[in-house]
Amino acid sequence: MTRVVVVTSGKGGVGKTTTSAAFASGLALRGFKTAVIDFDVGLRNLDLIMGCERRVVYDFVNVINGEAKLNQALIKDKHCENLFVLPASQTRDKDALTEEGVETVIRELEHMGFDYIVCDSPAGIERGAVMALTFADEAIVTTNPEVSSVRDSDRILGILQSKSKRAAEGREPVKEHLLVTRYSPKRVEEGEMLSYKDVQELLRVPLLGVIPESESVLHASNQGTPAIHLKGTDVAEAYTDVVARFLGEERALRFVAYEKPGLFKRLFGGN
Amino acid sequence: MSAASSNRPIEFRNASLGTTVAVLRETHPPLLADALHKMLGGMPDFFSGEPAILDFAEISLDCGRVDWAGLLSLLRRFQLQPVGVRNLPGELAAEARRAGLALLDGVPLGERSTPPATPAAAAPTAPKPAPATPAPALAAIQAGTMFVDRPVRSGQQIYARGGDLVLLAGMSNGAEVIADGSIHCYGPLRGRALAGAQGNASARIVATNFGPEIVSIAGVYKTFEQGVPASIAGKPATVRMRGAGNEQKLDIEPLQLD
Numbered sequence: 001m002t003r004v005v006v007v008t009s010g011k012g013g014v015g016k017t018t019t020s021a022a023f024a025s026g027l028a029l030r031g032f033k034t035a036v037i038d039f040d041v042g043l044r045n046l047d048l049i050m051g052c053e054r055r056v057v058y059d060f061v062n063v064i065n066g067e068a069k070l071n072q073a074l075i076k077d078k079h080c081e082n083l084f085v086l087p088a089s090q091t092r093d094k095d096a097l098t099e100e101g102v103e104t105v106i107r108e109l110e111h112m113g114f115d116y117i118v119c120d121s122p123a124g125i126e127r128g129a130v131m132a133l134t135f136a137d138e139a140i141v142t143t144n145p146e147v148s149s150v151r152d153s154d155r156i157l158g159i160l161q162s163k164s165k166r167a168a169e170g171r172e173p174v175k176e177h178l179l180v181t182r183y184s185p186k187r188v189e190e191g192e193m194l195s196y197k198d199v200q201e202l203l204r205v206p207l208l209g210v211i212p213e214s215e216s217v218l219h220a221s222n223q224g225t226p227a228i229h230l231k232g233t234d235v236a237e238a239y240t241d242v243v244a245r246f247l248g249e250e251r252a253l254r255f256v257a258y259e260k261p262g263l264f265k266r267l268f269g270g271n
Numbered sequence: 272m273s274a275a276s277s278n279r280p281i282e283f284r285n286a287s288l289g290t291t292v293a294v295l296r297e298t299h300p301p302l303l304a305d306a307l308h309k310m311l312g313g314m315p316d317f318f319s320g321e322p323a324i325l326d327f328a329e330i331s332l333d334c335g336r337v338d339w340a341g342l343l344s345l346l347r348r349f350q351l352q353p354v355g356v357r358n359l360p361g362e363l364a365a366e367a368r369r370a371g372l373a374l375l376d377g378v379p380l381g382e383r384s385t386p387p388a389t390p391a392a393a394a395p396t397a398p399k400p401a402p403a404t405p406a407p408a409l410a411a412i413q414a415g416t417m418f419v420d421r422p423v424r425s426g427q428q429i430y431a432r433g434g435d436l437v438l439l440a441g442m443s444n445g446a447e448v449i450a451d452g453s454i455h456c457y458g459p460l461r462g463r464a465l466a467g468a469q470g471n472a473s474a475r476i477v478a479t480n481f482g483p484e485i486v487s488i489a490g491v492y493k494t495f496e497q498g499v500p501a502s503i504a505g506k507p508a509t510v511r512m513r514g515a516g517n518e519q520k521l522d523i524e525p526l527q528l529d
């Protein structure tokens with residue numbers, strides 16, 4: 001049984017594409033045959049973060065329009081055996097994604113034996129975002145610890161409840177997960193950011209994980225390497241935990257406590 | 272209907288419109304703008320394009336001047352669509368017609384009770400008909416009570432027509448729930464909660480975790496621009512109407528649960 005997972009947020013720039021790349025890679029590392037689809041028509045970001053931009057010939061819209069076969073457009077990931085990327089189109093026409101077209105592609109991926117289909121949603125609550133969540137079985141609602149992001153996540157949760165196929169057909173609702181990203185325990189401590197507990201309290205969705213703010217995310221995307229591959233970094237560990245929890249394993253939350261610099265550091269500075 | 276009737280270029284059907292009646296006690300647009308802003312807590316999207324009837328029954332227009340252009344544009348800014356007037360002094364009828372408004376005196380509006388008096392300028396009494404994001408099929412009317420099992424999210428609207436509304440998973444800021452009867456909320460009450468929407472002043476709002484943006488009973492509003500008082504914020508509380516006539520106001524009291 002294929003599971004379709006949408007990574008969504010409402011608000012832009014919160015880390016959806018970073019999360020889609022890391023999460024899809026994590027599932028593939030655990031042996032699941034995974035496809036990650038870029039729904040952000042016009043912006044075309046996922047292929048850069050996955051480091052496959054130079055191999056894009058055909059894209060999602062070409063497949064929907066019948067100009068290319070799905071297996072011509074799927075790009076095999078360079079890091080993981082079981083991972084395939086379906087890049088977005090650079091055509092500016094946002095109406096290129098039709099519901100029938102998206103459904104056909106998803107059914108065909110099911111037919112090809114994919115275990116997971118990860119949909120990287122564009123920002124906003126318009127057509128592109130709705131297309132990305134229409135066929136979802138599960139949703140990772142990516143939220144930064146600030147009020148505007150929480151409000152937009154709340155909106156997208158409402159849209160998930162009303163616009164997803166599962167809702168429209170009266171089936172079991174889309175399974176919701178909360179992922180708090182770009183989390184800085186120090187700024188939470190200083191009262192500049194909401195804590196992950198505040199965010200969860202406001203949204204009332206089960207917490208899948210907390211990803212710390214980290215410079216290594218920028219390095220990773222510059223290298224075209226999904227953040228989960230950055231061995232030994234907090235971000236990679238946090239995403240690994242997220243994948244484990246998604247698969248039903250228990251993992252304690254990490255990287256959420258602020259450790260005040262010790263006496264030695266305060267006296268002598270340095271790192 | 273016969274086959275012939277479907278060929279008619281125009282056909283008339285009977286429909287009852289979910290209208291809001293705005294009872295005006297003042298027509299000077301700046302004064303109304305200020306009052307609306309205070310009532311609706313600076314939320315110009317409070318209404319969602321529903322038709323509105325301007326009722327002049329409670330106003331004396333001896334001065335005989337109404338700034339129709341200003342009045343209409345102000346109401347439209349708050350997403351109301353003025354469609355008609357009633358109880359307008361005869362000498363102003365021609366002006367109202369010229370401003371594109373229908374004269375609706377004597378047209379039965381199906382109101383169930385007279386609009387309650389509020390200290391502010393206009394009292395919307397009828398709820399909005401169509402939800403912005405239609406609430407999903409998770410709510411089912413049962414014996415006059417509507418149960419909603421999942422959180423009501425920002426941008427969603429729920430209307431329990433003719434009965435009580437029970438929220439079993441709370442509601443978020445930016446959501447709106449309306450009931451003709453009372454509203455019972457288990458979990459956080461955060462958006463706008465309007466009870467007694469058809470004018471039932473004995474309706475109440477009961478919440479286990481009180482923190483709304485606006486509450487209203489029978490058209491009498493209370494906003495919380497300065498935040499909810501600390502004595503009840505996040506705690507169990509009830510809202511009910513006290514007093515009568517122009518003295519009506521909403522009372523919010525803590526609720527002892529154990």
Ligand SMILES: Nc1ncnc2c1ncn2[C@@H]1O[C@H](COP(=O)(O)OP(=O)(O)OP(=O)(O)O)[C@@H](O)[C@H]1O
Nearest residue numbers: 012013014015016017018123182212213214217218
């Ligand atoms: N954990 C993190 N720590 C630091 N920076 C991060 C983190 N996650 C994401 N970023 C940065 O935030 C920016 C936005 O990330 P990303 O493109 O993943 O967001 P998005 O939600 O997909 O954006 P859009 O809405 O434009 O599609 C990028 O510059 C990325 O490097």
Ligand SMILES: [Mg+2]
Nearest residue numbers: 016017040045
């Ligand atoms: Mg993106």
